[in-house]
Amino acid sequence: MGQSLVLAIHLFLAGRNGSGEPPARPVRNPGRLVWFHCAADTSMTSLGHLATLLKAQARDVSVLVTTDSQSGQRAAQLPKDVICDAAPPEQGQAAARFLDHWRPDLMVLFGSSLPAVSLVEAHRRGVPVLLANALKPDTGWITRLFRRGMTRSLLGRLKGIMAQDAEAVRWYLALGRGLPPVDMTGRIEETAAPLTCSEAERSALAEVLSARPIWLAIACPEPEEDAVLAAHQGAMRFAHRLLLILAPANPARGDALAAKITAKGWAVARRSLDEDPAPETQVFLADGEAEAGLWYRLAPVCYIGGTLTGVGGCPNPFEAAALGSAIIHGPDSGAYPRAFARLKAASATRPITSPDELPEAVDALTAPDRAALLAHNAWATSSGGAEVAARVVDRILAEITPVKDGTV
Incomplete structure (x- = not known):
C-alpha cells in the first residue's frame, strides 16, 4: 500500500x-x-x-x-x-x-x-x-x-x-x-437484548390476569411511589378492574409499600410472599427477585421509574420496547438520553413533564389501540437497532473464527 x-x-x-x-x-x-x-x-x-x-x-x-x-x-x-x-x-x-x-x-x-x-x-x-x-x-x-x-x-x-x-x-x-x-x-444504535423470564411463570400469570387491564411501574424509587399510587387511583375511576404491577427500585421497600397500599383500603398481593393477584387485587407488588422480563411481557403499558425525579437512575427503555410494552416516562433520561430521544422521535413513547400528568397518561394508554401503536413504534425502533448489531457481530465473528479445510 x-x-x-x-x-x-x-x-x-x-x-x-x-x-x-x-x-x-x-x-x-x-x-x-x-x-x-x-x-x-x-x-x-x-x-x-x-x-x-x-x-x-x-x-x-x-x-x-x-x-x-x-x-x-x-x-x-x-x-x-x-x-x-x-x-x-x-x-x-x-x-x-x-x-x-x-x-x-x-x-x-x-x-x-x-x-x-x-x-x-x-x-x-x-x-x-x-x-x-x-x-x-x-x-x-x-x-x-x-x-x-x-x-x-x-x-x-x-x-x-x-x-x-x-x-x-x-x-x-x-x-x-x-x-x-x-x-x-x-x-x-442503543438497543437491548430481550430480557428473559420463566415461560411457565409467564403463562400461569397471564392466565390469571387474562381479563384485566394492567399497567406496570418498573424500578420505582421511593420518591415516586406516591405519584404512581395517585396515578393508579385516578385511572381506576375509569377502569375499575385496572391492576398496577409495582416493582420498587429497592425490593426491601416491600413491607413499607404494602403497608402504604393497605392503608388506602386497597387489596395487595406480594410476589416476595409467592402470592398471586386475586380478582379483587388492585396492586401486585413485584418485590421479589429481578423479573423485569416477566413484567414487561405481562403489562401492555409501563412507566419507567426514576424518570420523574432522577433518583436512582432508570432502566434502559429499549428493554420495555423489545418486549412490546408501551412506555410512559418523565423528563430525566438517566444514562440513556439517546435511547429516549430515538424512541420519542419515532412517536414510540408518552412523555410527561410532572407527576400530575401521570394519571392522564395511564388513563389514555388503557385504550388498547393507543398502547398498541406506541408499543409497535417502540418495537420497530428497537428491532432495527438489533438487526444492525447482529450484522456487525457476524462480521466480527467472521474475522476471528479460524477457517479449517475450507469450512468455518
Whole structure:
C-alpha cells in the first residue's frame, strides 16, 4: 500500500516519544480478545450490547473497550464482564506496550476514531482491524488526519469498513483503489437484548390476569411511589378492574409499600410472599427477585421509574420496547438520553413533564389501540437497532473464527 508522507512524519515523531513508565493494566483473560476502540461520542450502551451479543456466540472471547476520552462514568455503562482500559497515547512505545500486554485477535474502531500509531502497529503485527459505524468524515475529521493521503494510507490497512449509510459508502469508495471492502451495515444504535423470564411463570400469570387491564411501574424509587399510587387511583375511576404491577427500585421497600397500599383500603398481593393477584387485587407488588422480563411481557403499558425525579437512575427503555410494552416516562433520561430521544422521535413513547400528568397518561394508554401503536413504534425502533448489531457481530465473528479445510 502507498505510504503517505504526512503519515510517515507522524509515525516518526510518535516513535521519538513515549519512554515513560507504563501504566498498570488489568489482567488479560485466557482465550481470544477483541479490542473495541471508539470515539468520545460513541454510546457505551450500544458497545455493551455488541459485547454481550458477541460473547453469547463465542464464549471464550473477552472484549476490551477503550475510548478517546475514558471516564469511570462511561465505563459504568458497560456490562461487568467487559474490560475497560485507558487507550494508549499516540506514541510508538506506548502503543507497542499496550499491544504486547493485550495481544488482541482483532481491533475494531468505531465512529470517527482513527488512532494512527495504534492502527499501524496493530497492522504491522498482523492484527486485523475493522472500522464500524463509519460516517462520511466532516471537515474537522479530515483536518485531524492532516490530509486525504494519510486517510487513504490508514484505511488501506483495514480488513473492512462498515458504513452507516449510502453517503458514507460513496465517500469511502471515492478514495480510490487499495481500500478494503466497504459495506453498508447501518447505524449502530442503543438497543437491548430481550430480557428473559420463566415461560411457565409467564403463562400461569397471564392466565390469571387474562381479563384485566394492567399497567406496570418498573424500578420505582421511593420518591415516586406516591405519584404512581395517585396515578393508579385516578385511572381506576375509569377502569375499575385496572391492576398496577409495582416493582420498587429497592425490593426491601416491600413491607413499607404494602403497608402504604393497605392503608388506602386497597387489596395487595406480594410476589416476595409467592402470592398471586386475586380478582379483587388492585396492586401486585413485584418485590421479589429481578423479573423485569416477566413484567414487561405481562403489562401492555409501563412507566419507567426514576424518570420523574432522577433518583436512582432508570432502566434502559429499549428493554420495555423489545418486549412490546408501551412506555410512559418523565423528563430525566438517566444514562440513556439517546435511547429516549430515538424512541420519542419515532412517536414510540408518552412523555410527561410532572407527576400530575401521570394519571392522564395511564388513563389514555388503557385504550388498547393507543398502547398498541406506541408499543409497535417502540418495537420497530428497537428491532432495527438489533438487526444492525447482529450484522456487525457476524462480521466480527467472521474475522476471528479460524477457517479449517475450507469450512468455518
